[in-house]
Amino acid sequence: MELTNYLILAAILFAIGATTVLLRRNAIIVFMGIELMLNATNLTFVTFSRMHGDLHGQVIAFFVMVVAAAEVVVGLAIIVAIFRTRRSASVDDVNLLKN
Amino acid sequence: MSTAAAFVAPTIDWAYLVPVIVVLGAGVLGVLVEAFVPDRHRRAVQVVLALGALVGALTTIVLLWGDVQELNGIQVLGGSLVIDPFGLALQGIVVVLALLATLVIADRTSTGQDAFAPTAAAVPGSAYEDLARRRGLEQTEVFPLVLFAVGGMMIFPATGDLLTMFVALEVLSLPLYVLTALARRRRLLSQEASFKYFLLGAFASAIFIFGVALVYGFAGSVRIAEVRAALLDGGGLDGMTGLVLLGLVMVLAGLLFKVGAAPFHSWTPDVYQGAPTPVTGFMAACTKAAAFGALVRVLYLIGSALPPDLQEKLVVALWVVAILTMVVGSVIGVIQTDMKRLLAYSSIAHAGFLLVALVGFGELSGFGVRAVVFYLLAYGLATVGAFAVVTLVRERSPQPQAAVESPVLAAVGSGGAPGSAGASGPAGGGAGEVPAPDGGAILGEATHLTEWAGLGRRSPWLAGSFALFLLSMAGIPLTAGFIAKFTAFGAAVAVGAWPLALIGVLASAVSVFFYVRIIVLMFFTPSPSSGSGGAAQGSQGDEAGGPVGTSAAAALAARVTVVRSEGFTTVAIVICVTGVILLGVLPSSVLDLALEAAKFRP
Numbered sequence: 194m195e196l197t198n199y200l201i202l203a204a205i206l207f208a209i210g211a212t213t214v215l216l217r218r219n220a221i222i223v224f225m226g227i228e229l230m231l232n233a234t235n236l237t238f239v240t241f242s243r244m245h246g247d248l249h250g251q252v253i254a255f256f257v258m259v260v261a262a263a264e265v266v267v268g269l270a271i272i273v274a275i276f277r278t279r280r281s282a283s284v285d286d287v288n289l290l291k292n
Numbered sequence: 293m294s295t296a297a298a299f300v301a302p303t304i305d306w307a308y309l310v311p312v313i314v315v316l317g318a319g320v321l322g323v324l325v326e327a328f329v330p331d332r333h334r335r336a337v338q339v340v341l342a343l344g345a346l347v348g349a350l351t352t353i354v355l356l357w358g359d360v361q362e363l364n365g366i367q368v369l370g371g372s373l374v375i376d377p378f379g380l381a382l383q384g385i386v387v388v389l390a391l392l393a394t395l396v397i398a399d400r401t402s403t404g405q406d407a408f409a410p411t412a413a414a415v416p417g418s419a420y421e422d423l424a425r426r427r428g429l430e431q432t433e434v435f436p437l438v439l440f441a442v443g444g445m446m447i448f449p450a451t452g453d454l455l456t457m458f459v460a461l462e463v464l465s466l467p468l469y470v471l472t473a474l475a476r477r478r479r480l481l482s483q484e485a486s487f488k489y490f491l492l493g494a495f496a497s498a499i500f501i502f503g504v505a506l507v508y509g510f511a512g513s514v515r516i517a518e519v520r521a522a523l524l525d526g527g528g529l530d531g532m533t534g535l536v537l538l539g540l541v542m543v544l545a546g547l548l549f550k551v552g553a554a555p556f557h558s559w560t561p562d563v564y565q566g567a568p569t570p571v572t573g574f575m576a577a578c579t580k581a582a583a584f585g586a587l588v589r590v591l592y593l594i595g596s597a598l599p600p601d602l603q604e605k606l607v608v609a610l611w612v613v614a615i616l617t618m619v620v621g622s623v624i625g626v627i628q629t630d631m632k633r634l635l636a637y638s639s640i641a642h643a644g645f646l647l648v649a650l651v652g653f654g655e656l657s658g659f660g661v662r663a664v665v666f667y668l669l670a671y672g673l674a675t676v677g678a679f680a681v682v683t684l685v686r687e688r689s690p691q692p693q694a695a696v697e698s699p700v701l702a703a704v705g706s707g708g709a710p711g712s713a714g715a716s717g718p719a720g721g722g723a724g725e726v727p728a729p730d731g732g733a734i735l736g737e738a739t740h741l742t743e744w745a746g747l748g749r750r751s752p753w754l755a756g757s758f759a760l761f762l763l764s765m766a767g768i769p770l771t772a773g774f775i776a777k778f779t780a781f782g783a784a785v786a787v788g789a790w791p792l793a794l795i796g797v798l799a800s801a802v803s804v805f806f807y808v809r810i811i812v813l814m815f816f817t818p819s820p821s822s823g824s825g826g827a828a829q830g831s832q833g834d835e836a837g838g839p840v841g842t843s844a845a846a847a848l849a850a851r852v853t854v855v856r857s858e859g860f861t862t863v864a865i866v867i868c869v870t871g872v873i874l875l876g877v878l879p880s881s882v883l884d885l886a887l888e889a890a891k892f893r894p
Contacts, residue, residue, distance in 0.1 A: 200509075207502055210498070211495075211498075211499075214491075214495050220487070220491070223491055224491070224494075227491075227494045227495055227498050230495075230498035230499075230502065231498050231501065233502070234498070234501045234502045234504075234505050237502065237505040237506070237509065238505050238508060241505065241508050241509040241512075244509070245512040247512065247513075249508070249513065249514065250508060253455050253504075253508070253514065256455055256458075256459060257458075257501060260458070260459065260462045260497075260501075263462065263466060264462065264466070264494055264497075267466045267469050267470060267490065268469075268490055268491075268494060270470075271469060271470075271473060271483070271486050271487050271490050272487070274412070274413070274473065274483055275483050275484070275487050277415050278415050278416055278479075278480060278483060279480075284491070287484045287487055287488070288484075289480055289481055289484055290481055290484055290485060290488070290561075290562040290565055290566055
């Protein structure tokens with residue numbers, strides 16, 4: 194099995210995640226896009242770890258997961274607070290701060 | 293079992309970790325204090341703990357300095373953390389600025405209320421929030437949150453590998469996202485700022501870590517020293533040199549987001565405006581110092597090891613970013629009408645001036661690093677001081693105990709038009725206000741520029757120190773900002789980047805315009821409350837771009853007041869003023885120290 198394919202898959206996932214962040218309007222979906230980017234990163238780390246034949250990449254993947262979990266905790270709290278105030282989680286409705 | 297036996301526990305030089313451990317340990321203790329200390333003592337304990345931890349960390353950094361200089365840096369935790377002169381100097385700057393910012397955060401002013409929501413979980417405008425306000429609840433969790441953020445900021449510029457850098461980035465960011473959402477007044481703006489900061493920040497850190505993954509793919513390690521070695525002997529995977537450039541660019545994009553450089557600056561004005569003002573001062577000064585530390589480390593240790601052709605591309609990219617940042621910060625700053633937004637654009641411009649000092653990274657210019665270290669200190673002192681002044685200049689409602697129940701929708705409507713009288717009025721914060729001596733309730737900060745007119749006559753000392761901070765940011769001689777800009781542009785000229793320095797000087801000249809405009813407004817424009825009131829106020833409002841009607845102008849008049857500090861903020865402002873003047877008049881010893889700090893250990 195060609196290992197490069199995994200890298201290409203990871204790059205595609207990362208691109209989908211980034212596109213989601215930039216194009217979708219619902220904060221939860223945007224947030225899922227960010228998680229997808231982080232998971233694409235994990236796949237990249239694990240693949241490179243296999244290519245180089247050392248375990249560091251796999252260990253790093255665990256660190257990224259922990260950080261992603263911490264981010265979910267803070268992020269969902271903020272999104273829920275916004276939703277409870279405005280009854281909307283759309284990133285377009287959040288526009289009080291403008292010039 | 294054999295693998296377990298083969299595991300060798302790393303030896304750890306605990307002594308060099310003490311500053312970080314003190315701060316993070318105090319953060320953990322702070323969480324326990326929240327759980328176990330009774331209500332009425334909690335605040336005092338938290339303040340003492342936070343200030344004590346920061347003073348302790350600063351002391352240990354000073355004690356370690358000579359030792360670290362002698363060793364020229366030491367690797368701790370198997371190389372994850374590198375305590376070298378540069379890393380330690382940045383830790384020192386972060387702790388000094390955090391100490392000053394914490395003083396401002398701890399101050400409740402003469403209103404007896406701090407800048408934070410009584411319960412951040414309550415929906416703005418709800419009965420629950422009103423109840424919490426009346427009961428006088430306070431969220432002292434801000435102190436542990438600040439300490440955790442400071443801990444991350446101390447690790448960030450002293451990392452030996454990119455993974456630790458990523459973890460430090462998150463450790464400093466996550467508490468800041470939360471702190472941003474905690475404002476007592478204008479809670480909708482505060483939550484919105486936090487929301488934007490979080491989404492963009494998480495996006496940037498995802499880009500950062502993907503960049504790290506690509507660098508790992510090239511070098512087979514995330515250790516900065518090994519990436520450097522792999523670049524220097526052209527090793528790594530075959531045909532994957534492109535990977536490292538792409539990876540490095542993504543890592544730099546993540547870092548440039550944190551320092552607020554264009555085109556990654558769009559969060560800065562929103563977040564600076566929406567966050568509680570003491571927190572804005574804290575993150576403007578400390579985050580910038582920490583992130584520039586990490587940026588310098590990546591550029592000097594990895595960027596300088598790139599093959600010449602790739603390095604050239606990176607330098608060009610840095611030029612573009614620096615020019616764009618300076619121009620955006622200076623030019624858009626001119627049209628701002630909100631004080632905190634204006635300071636945010638000023639902070640973007642300063643990020644550009646700092647980047648100018650870094651274009652010599654390929655030649656390992658020690659002068660560039662010296663300029664960055666000095667600049668961060670000078671800028672940080674002026675910024676913390678300026679935001680500290682902003683926390684004291686408040687609005688006052690016209691009638692005693694103004695409108696209490698403000699429905700959320702009304703708050704949304706009024707918040708949408710900064711400059712109109714309602715923009716900063718009871719938006720989610722009208723209930724349970726503290727009555728001022730003459731009847732009106734003290735509200736949030738008076739951030740609209742027109743509200744600052746005539747401040748110099750009523751509070752000459754406060755306005756004078758604010759003017760000094762602005763002059764320092766503008767780079768007027770005899771202030772710290774002048775020496776900082778001089779060394780930064782000098783470092784660029786020394787490596788032949790004089791066009792960049794020239795653009796820097798021009799952008800600086802543009803930014804002088806808006807700093808001086810505020811000084812003129814404070815000292816030479818009649819105060820709205822001094823009688824001539826309405827008409828003058830209205831014309832200023834129009835000039836500033838906001839459609840301020842006559843009634844709104846009348847409402848604005850006599851609405852600005854200066855609250856007294858409990859003492860903490862005064863101390864912070866006095867220290868900042870002293871620092872700004874001392875660094876401006878007698879900079880040589882600090883410049884020498886900064887040059888000594890320009891040493892890395894990969």
